Amino acid sequence: MCAMAALSVAGxxxxxxxxxxxxxxxxxxxxxxxxxxxxxxxxxxxxxxRFDRVELARRSAPVQTxxxxxxxxxxxxxxxxxxxxxxxxxxxxxxxxYTWANLGIDPDAEVNRVVTADGAVHPLQYTAPRAENAxxxxxxxVRAGEDxxxxxxxxxxxxxxxxxxxxILRPRLVTHYVERGVQFGSVSGIIREVDGEPLRAPxxxxxxxxxxxxxxxAVISLVEVNQDTGEFRIPAILPGRYDLAVQxxxxxxxxxxxxxxxxxxxxxxxxxxxxxxxxxxx
Numbered sequence: 683m684c685a686m687a688a689l690s691v692a693g694x695x696x697x698x699x700x701x702x703x704x705x706x707x708x709x710x711x712x713x714x715x716x717x718x719x720x721x722x723x724x725x726x727x728x729x730x731x732r733f734d735r736v737e738l739a740r741r742s743a744p745v746q747t748x749x750x751x752x753x754x755x756x757x758x759x760x761x762x763x764x765x766x767x768x769x770x771x772x773x774x775x776x777x778x779x780y781t782w783a784n785l786g787i788d789p790d791a792e793v794n795r796v797v798t799a800d801g802a803v804h805p806l807q808y809t810a811p812r813a814e815n816a817x818x819x820x821x822x823x824v825r826a827g828e829d830x831x832x833x834x835x836x837x838x839x840x841x842x843x844x845x846x847x848x849x850i851l852r853p854r855l856v857t858h859y860v861e862r863g864v865q866f867g868s869v870s871g872i873i874r875e876v877d878g879e880p881l882r883a884p885x886x887x888x889x890x891x892x893x894x895x896x897x898x899x900a901v902i903s904l905v906e907v908n909q910d911t912g913e914f915r916i917p918a919i920l921p922g923r924y925d926l927a928v929q930x931x932x933x934x935x936x937x938x939x940x941x942x943x944x945x946x947x948x949x950x951x952x953x954x955x956x957x958x959x960x961x962x963x964x
Contacts, residue, residue, distance in 0.1 A: 710826040711774040715862055717831050718785070720764040721919040724908040727799055730759040731851075736770065736832075739782040748773045752860030755792040760836050764917040768867070781821045783857050785834045796842060800827045804849045811853050819900065821861035829841035829862040833920075839890070839906045840935040854935075856902055858920060867950035870915035871892070871958030873907055873928060873943075880912035881962055887930045887938060891916075891958075893948070894925040904935065921952040928960065936956060 716736055720729075734751035758768055759943045788794075789808035795878040797806045824830070824868060845851040873881050873889070883889040888905040893916050894900065902924060907914045928943040942962055 687821065695740055696855050709776045711776055712824050712826065713772060714775045715772045715829075715831045716834070718758065718760070718763045718768045718834050718836060719866070720760050720762075721903045721905050721916050721918075722732075722761045722764050723906050724914070725799060725844070726761060726796055726838060726842060726944050727761070727801075727843065727954065728795075728797035729838055730757050730762055730793050730795050730797075732757055732772070732788040733785060734788040734791075735741075735784075735786035736743050736834075737782075737784040738775070738780050740776075740778050740780050745782070745784075746774060746777065746889070752789065752798040757791075760838055763836065767918060771828045775824045775827050777824045779821050779823045780859075781818065783832065783834075785853075785855060787851075794851075798844075804844075804890075806851045807847075809850060818859070819855045819895075821843060829888065831860050831862045831864070833858040833860055835903065836899075837904055837917075843933060846909050855900045856928050860920060864920065864951075865917040865952035867921050867952055868915065868917050868951060868955040869919060869958065870955060870959070872912045873914070873958075873960045873962065874912050876961050876963045880909060880960075881907070881942075881964065884907055884931050887932060890929060890931050890935065890937075892927045892929060892937070893919065893950075894927060896923055896925055896927055896946070900927070919950050921950050924948045924950065928956070928962075940943065 683838045691697055710861035735747050737745050737747050753771055787808060789797050794806045795824045797807060798804065837854045838853045841852060875881055881889060889909060891905050892901055893903045903916050905914045905916050926945045926948040927941040929941040930937060930938045942964060945959055
């Protein structure tokens, strides 16, 4: 069930007239939908979080909160947002160029928890991201009359670290500004050795599938390959052309060495699932 809220933030920046008696014309706005999707992890069945704010900033202007906690769901299963994107709200944003975005988490909420594949429930130790980790992939411009979506893609696999003491949450998100109503594509597959066995990572590493922006090599989405079956799936990805890399990484998702497989110009089409089956001789 999607939680929706309709708010206006334009009133925050209305200016009084020079004589102090009559206001100037209000700044034009555009209605922007705020949505959450997820690239899941095979180690976690559920990731429940309480989001308490959505923030934006325009160039050097102060940060403004466009959605407050009272307008957001009490709890969101981030993993489920991969198959069923969650609309967090719809707001009227002043036109202009925005350079920073943040999806805030209430670190003390009792609903915050992880459910692992074995059914065990784990509390979360929350570590706030550095400011630069909340930045947009690139600035975006709000234009009057355009129906757009501010899309937060929560990379769950890279956000959760399991330790003997519990699970640590260091949120990692990729943020896009896209035309509203876009149809997501998906990517799935299986990666094996030539003998048919799953391709296993070294003991201190994981095997991941990375979708990279063609021009910048920035990670757009990632997912862990299941060590037992070799399977992986990204249920929601924006249509487009990417570079696809299969690569080992640390538990903090820092890529190590050269990719064991690369494909440039990997196209994801709207409403379609791309299947990747690989047999690698390593």
